[in-house]
Amino acid sequence: MSGNTLGTIFKVTTFGESHGEGIGAIIDGCPPGVVIMESDFNHDIDRRKTGKTKFTSQRKEADKVEILSGVFEGKTTGTPLTLYVKNTNQKSKDYGEIREKFRPGHADYTYFKKYGVRDYRGGGRSSARETVIRVAVGVLAKKILVNKFGLCVRGYVHQIGPITTEKKNEDVDWEVVESNAFFFPEKEKIESIEQYFHKLNKDGDSIGSGITLVASGVPVGLGDPVFDRIESRLGAAMLSIPACKGVEFGEGFEAIERKGSEHRDEMTSNGFETNHAGGMLGGITSGQDVVLRIAMKPTSSILVKGQTIDTHNNETEIVTKGRHDPCVGIRATPIAEAMMALVIMDHALRHRAQNIDVDSGTPIIPAEQP
Amino acid sequence: MSGNTLGTIFKVTTFGESHGEGIGAIIDGCPPGVVIMESDFNHDIDRRKTGKTKFTSQRKEADKVEILSGVFEGKTTGTPLTLYVKNTNQKSKDYGEIREKFRPGHADYTYFKKYGVRDYRGGGRSSARETVIRVAVGVLAKKILVNKFGLCVRGYVHQIGPITTEKKNEDVDWEVVESNAFFFPEKEKIESIEQYFHKLNKDGDSIGSGITLVASGVPVGLGDPVFDRIESRLGAAMLSIPACKGVEFGEGFEAIERKGSEHRDEMTSNGFETNHAGGMLGGITSGQDVVLRIAMKPTSSILVKGQTIDTHNNETEIVTKGRHDPCVGIRATPIAEAMMALVIMDHALRHRAQNIDVDSGTPIIPAEQP
Amino acid sequence: MSGNTLGTIFKVTTFGESHGEGIGAIIDGCPPGVVIMESDFNHDIDRRKTGKTKFTSQRKEADKVEILSGVFEGKTTGTPLTLYVKNTNQKSKDYGEIREKFRPGHADYTYFKKYGVRDYRGGGRSSARETVIRVAVGVLAKKILVNKFGLCVRGYVHQIGPITTEKKNEDVDWEVVESNAFFFPEKEKIESIEQYFHKLNKDGDSIGSGITLVASGVPVGLGDPVFDRIESRLGAAMLSIPACKGVEFGEGFEAIERKGSEHRDEMTSNGFETNHAGGMLGGITSGQDVVLRIAMKPTSSILVKGQTIDTHNNETEIVTKGRHDPCVGIRATPIAEAMMALVIMDHALRHRAQNIDVDSGTPIIPAEQP
């Protein structure tokens, strides 16, 4: 069945494969009147771009977002917006080896078994290439969220293998995050990360990472119990990012060792005293920052030889050559931001839809959020 | 907007509040011909039941599942199945204190702000009471999964505060899990858990916990990239359980510190050598056991006095009296099993819908039912 | 798959069978704060009631709508509202004949072939009995529409077999419609209808009918091209009424013989000059009255003997005894009103969700419609 659509009112459907014509997305339900032009997408597309530094994938992607529909005279029209990025760099090459062999850690085996056919030229639909268009759609959502709410979604890498930041969310300097190739919040550790990556590259290996996402300026009231709780929707969105293996909110897994008297966030007339919960209660945003963390597994495409089988169940070995990230999590930072923005955008419109003040005519929540 | 439905083909909508008439669910899309009777629900309802031991909530719930529609002569008819559990134990009492005060860690504040009205008699719709009907629906899903796949969904508590099991998944003896009040897999530690709970009860405090879920017998091919990856759907389902603050698959957050050469699961002609990924690749089940873990926060209703505000933003204090769990995670074990079963059930039907052998003469649907 | 849900934001799922425990509905997405009580439903339930006159079915249905969830202290809470009507009149009787035989014109054969099992005690899920709860849900939708828009949905029977009203929509006196048993707008013809029905009853036969629906006070802008055009959504809703075989908007089928110069509705600064289109252009309401007509087939349960087969494909004959309507279309009037109200309600909330003025903060369409 179809699983390529995210959202319920602000509804995004993506299409395309790593070695096909291109990658695109339809946004159905975008409000009319949003000023948007093709150059708006460049900044975030660049942030995601492989080849940004020598430590992320060296592939040069000339990713240019085209608007195929839904915009007239620079404004969205309320009809389906189509964004498209042509694939320009899929060289015709000999796919002989991966054509028959299942790369360990990749979706080769499961796609082949599920669908009976497989685009063996690369990851096909399962490739991280698909996320380029999510970043583009995220730009649109972020723009609306900033304009309507002053709501800002940002992410940083808090851990790369053995190297963890000591910074707390509230102490992160976002300019530092954006000024290094690793979206890492501590200047002092950049050099040790670089050294760690040199070693990884030499070994032909890769490493996992952890990303923290923070949405600030979130109004109280977003999220729809019981199955569309804000953490359910955000969790699903995060876990749709290739290589994401876990998600936690606020204190997350640390809550297992917390007592009730420690974990609950108490209130004064100035608001919440703490944010152990990550900005949500009962599946609804509390008006605090929404905070979550995700775990990214290490890239499976490495130069270290691995054991596998081919399509005829013969045992064999494989080395995944080519241009790949030693730490896929770095590039995932703008992707995760985009996913978070899409979920919040959708819930903001959902909230607006249901909450009308039936008796007085005055909306419970004003049309314009503060 | 509406958020009370889970699933796309096997579609479950729940209704009801903790202090209302009852809790119910409609299952729309259940296959016809499933043999089911009211007594089938008792076992899992009992597993969830508060009052099972002195360490879970002492409330006596006489939870009896009624079938209001969709079953005729003991078999499902293919039309909407309605399950219903009357609330029998909501005493009329003075709600004065919680009527005006927001209990810390509860959804009182966010529901009030979102909807403008709030059922102050208890958690209302946000109460864990709602999960009783999820367990009932899970019984139906589990039954079909066992009969059609030999697919079995089971859970155990791997951590309660400071006490963690040493058992690995493959070494868990499920009879041990079912034979103690904590769903804990190690007999040897039961006594120390009991002592820990005595201390908690004396302090009027609560503790977090971690649950492991394992689905065995899962066929390869379930899950629909890119947004309905099996981990997205399972993750959303888990995070819809009240008090769940995190979910991870396979090695989960530990993958942050893993190298690619360590984390990827290699294959031989006998199948996968390891299961670091948790039984899924590219969002599709691999035929291995699906393994996930969730983090449950400590119960917020405790006897320790907490600071809060009332509906007029005046500062005040509150103690949540009454019958409550010191560790809500224990009861969550059968709930999480139910959620896992529902997602797998839905994906099995989705998979069946899309995957038809186009070239063969086999019709999509049989000429007629047997 | 599941087909028992209508709507996307104001989402209604019905359950129950003619001879089961009862008939119910969940409304998920109802705005909070709507004042509603059980007695509000009586008026429309009575309008639908069989036994209203000797010319509709003589069955006495004591249909009492209970609110099982979603209302607290007389107001909707924003959580799922459950309405329920117990079946009180299903006598235990000998179903021997219809147990094995397929009644012509009924769903007996198709349900049996589709699901393999069939509730042979009556129509089961296919029975018009299910519509009792649609009428109840319609009451809720109508109430909100009146309060927020001054929007009024009304229906009348314009044709019963050979007897057709000469009245045009604009000349209909709604008090006349409500003052006779046939929802017919012409007092003068009531007697001839009664005579026609006496003859039908004597013959044990039934007759088709046509109903006109008019929604006045509809704001401009409802409907979402291209697949959720207002006529698509209204059409689907009408055709979900048992026995409905056709739907047309404005001039409908007469448009086949119209020229473009005759059919298009011209505008002056006072608005549209005519309403050939039925109040919609390009799938979006125009601010005019929305006008549609539906065709209701004659009741299939009649005393005239018919040829059929049994479940073993043996040829046989059948007479459908019992209490039935000679003209099922009459009772369909309040049902069709309910369906129209549900679709308009849903589109009003959809419209509100998407249309935010991104740049100015001022909504394009004010929260309260004029």
Added chain:
Amino acid sequence: MSGNTLGTIFKVTTFGESHGEGIGAIIDGCPPGVVIMESDFNHDIDRRKTGKTKFTSQRKEADKVEILSGVFEGKTTGTPLTLYVKNTNQKSKDYGEIREKFRPGHADYTYFKKYGVRDYRGGGRSSARETVIRVAVGVLAKKILVNKFGLCVRGYVHQIGPITTEKKNEDVDWEVVESNAFFFPEKEKIESIEQYFHKLNKDGDSIGSGITLVASGVPVGLGDPVFDRIESRLGAAMLSIPACKGVEFGEGFEAIERKGSEHRDEMTSNGFETNHAGGMLGGITSGQDVVLRIAMKPTSSILVKGQTIDTHNNETEIVTKGRHDPCVGIRATPIAEAMMALVIMDHALRHRAQNIDVDSGTPIIPAEQP
């Protein structure tokens, strides 16, 4: 909100405007392994093409369907299929008049009022141009339906203004239908239709029409009561075709004047004796031909001067110049076929999803794909 998606398992989302870059569609949920190539689309695209004869619009559209994703080595992969038709013929011209004026009978006014912005270069999203991609998607659905069921969807024009065919469905010679420019089933009347069109063209006027659709080879069991009855889903699909103002099934509106003893279809051991119902009972296909008729209004773009207003509510007149159809219904024949095929395709997959033989040992899904 989003309304550009049709279907639930075989899910189609279209995008694009008449004067934008192009028109496209994503099919999400297409079974893998379907052999399809770009030339497969030509036949039906040509059948829809304006300029086929002098009596349909003279615009030359070089409509070439490109496959942007979802096909690898000539077969669908199970991932989103994207079809795209570039707009090649939108001349830059002076839109001055229609920029400010609302064309009567068009969606200009309602789009402007709903969205606040309007693509004034033509119909934009409301243009019949969008239907080119529906026809393309229909080709894919038809191909699967023929291969898997021998199911065939066909349409013919039964009425053009005053000229009506005498042929009954069962007597239609489909080769005659395909051999004339009007999809009309009677050779003898072609000349009079041509004469009628000459007169229309001379007058600058247009005419309505009626189309009959027949699906043969439909298995029993498709359709999902109560809201996704086959007539609800087919009705919605038909009414999503621009200019469609009515839909009826089987005898349709004539049923109003039928008695129950006349209308119900009796059965013998050889099947149904008649097909007054149009091939469905209780919302489920009966195994007979599915028969429906639609009413198409006359084209609103005519050379006859009409009264209207401009965007500032000033009264004015307008003549819609350019290349237009005197009878838009003719081109709608392949469009309506496509819509019917899409609905049946979706219901076939839905039926397959829900109907598993629970008791037998047959697995829901094969262990693996062939």
